[in-house]
Amino acid sequence: MSAPQETDVYPFPGSTYRGPAARYARLRAEQPVVKVRTAGGVDAWLVTRYEDVRELSADNRLSRAQACGDGAPRVGGTMHTTPEMIISLDSPEHSRLRKLVAGAFTMRRVERMRDDVQKVCDELLDDMLAKGGPIDLVQQLTVPLPLTVIGELLGVPPQDLRDFEKWARAFATVDDRAGGEESLNGLAKLSEYIVGLIADKRENPTDDMLSELIAARDNDDRLSEQELVTFGFTLIGAGFDTTANQLANSVLALLADHHDQWQWLVEDRSRIPVAVEELLRHVNLFATDTSGFPRIAAEDIEVGGVVIPKGDAVLLALASANRDGDVFTNPDQLDLARTHNPHISFGHGVHYCLGKHLGRMEMEIALDGLLRRFPDLRLAVAEDDLPWHDGEINHTLTSLQVTWG
Template identity: 60%
Template sequence: MAFPFPHSSYRGPAPGYSRLRAEEPVARVPVATGGHTWVVTGYAEARAALSDPRLSRAAFYRADAPEFPGLLKAPPEMIASMDPPEHTRLRKLVTKAFTVRRVERLRPRIQELVDGFLDAMAAGGDSADLVAALSSPLPITVICELLGVPADDQEQFGLWARQFASVTGDPERAREGAGRLAGYMAQMIAVKREEPADDLLSALIAARDEDDRLSEQELIVFGYTLLGAGFDTTACQLANSVLALIAHHPEQWRRLCEHPEEVPAAVEELLRAVNLFATDTTGFPRLATEDVEIGGVTVPRGEPVFIVLSSANRDPALVADPDRLDLRRTDSRHLSFGHGIHRCLGAPLARLELTIALDGLVRRFPGLRLAVPESDLVWHPGDVNHNLAALPVTWAAPAH
């Protein structure tokens, strides 16, 4: 079987990973377009690989790095594409602005937004498209308000972010999306530099460590990195989590409606079990800069390595019966936000949005169910994430 393995879905990684995880958690496998790569599928092995500085992110974004189908090649200036010491410097500066306190201050506003979106759903009758009504507008509004992007520009910003995130379409179109995001962000930075406001972009401009500060290009790239990471991933995770619950685990949905205090734990289990990435080649590959031993296996210098987070989250060493969704689990050591120096900066914000949105849904719409057969649902082809075009739901009393 050639990598990337087929039959991945939002419900879980490709079935072939379970065999690799059990028999060969660090394995050399053929690639569909030729050559080979290493895939890391076990939980302990993935944590070790994510923490090993000899597995370089920056090396994978050089012009001479190997190509893979479905691979999102991030700009080399993006924080996700850097190694220390450049990564250390940038993350230190960014962390000064993107603090847990700043995120927590958003709680009342996120609650207000969720309440407003759910009010509009209820006022519109007994059915809605949950993507258009909640899962898409919530994170784009939050991240744009956090950055200081005007409300009138938010829809266009979201379209450019989706264009940039395409991995199987026209590469020129993806580059065009990145260019439009960068151009807009450059204009925003110029405005904020002249007229600072109480927003993240102004805080990033002001962030400094002694005489060091973010360069213009670093500000631009980090601004649209936050937009893409803070919008698309949360939107897809929310829609896919609700779909998993109402289509395949209605008994757990009903329990959550009866016990909404369990929503925070449920969010963690959904982060573990719902597979966000549409292709495992989008999972931030690395290149071995020297021979590296992982789980007793030596990966030679110069070899590509993919750390399959969705597979590591299904390791029996992490949780018992890992293929079963159990919203009452209390272990949240999943790797959905990564691990080590590249652990997702936006994890607290994503958790906050997912928790408030899911809490609102179970309290307001306990009768929520799919309005169409699941086979009728349409997914955006070629995206980094499993991305629903629409999620038609209803809460009308079922006909007898």
């Protein structure tokens, strides 16, 4: 299919934390690579089957760099990212930057952080128990846990973290009608803050990743100043927002729709690591059913029997891929004991998520703490009364009122 239809306007309505829009199942079966109109933007190719999404995620003929910066096509339903950000780069520039920080996010390094993450979580849960229910789990646990951990890793003063949360969430806003003004304002605030923080750490370096990056910039000339600034806010923003949302949405899914599986985990918490992988697959993080980062075909690419012409925009539907029945048995069912689970919630290829091990560990520790100390946790309000942040790239609960006892 070469010409988009008016009925194909993306993002499709109907995406929720429970799963992608219903239309994706039909597209996987009938038109797995289809051209769609995007809201307020240019036409784009939407790829929906697991194998095609995975293949294209690792195809260097699809360029993130060409989708960013001056003159790039404005694809509706996607995030504005600046050309210097690591998520905006192709190799070899992407590989150069990734190597500077990859060592801090290896499984071995992350495991060494486990005791510290556990301590942060225990303190938050102690406070939750002392306050008593009902309580907002978003403000009590799902945001402050990953926000505190990434702040300590990068050396952001604790008193600044909440401002950073506000700006990072503004940056993650999709607003096709306003030309991305809210996102750009959030980006400006983040940049301004990081510039000041870098100046402070140049005067008084500490044992944290941002100080290490400053040394790489000043001593080894491996970073430009702009790359240093964008690295700072990219790592902090990515390091807490996705984990916070995935954790909150996963708890909601268990309490609202799968309380039997919550009790199954209460009975044996050793099941949690496998359960986390299934929650990552089944609970839909992506508000537009893609990661929100378009790519541009640098040359003609054939996939799924369709030729995507050079210069066209491409969207990879990760949420749809995670529901592909050719890969996952009973794909629309939450099965916390699922063993064959090659989900691609963290992406694939050169942009495979740096923080995947840290995000997994934070979810495991948080769920273990809740199941151990609040086995009778339940929603304190009707699910329909829960507020969601409209317009962010992710499905974002602004409050999750829970109680127990």
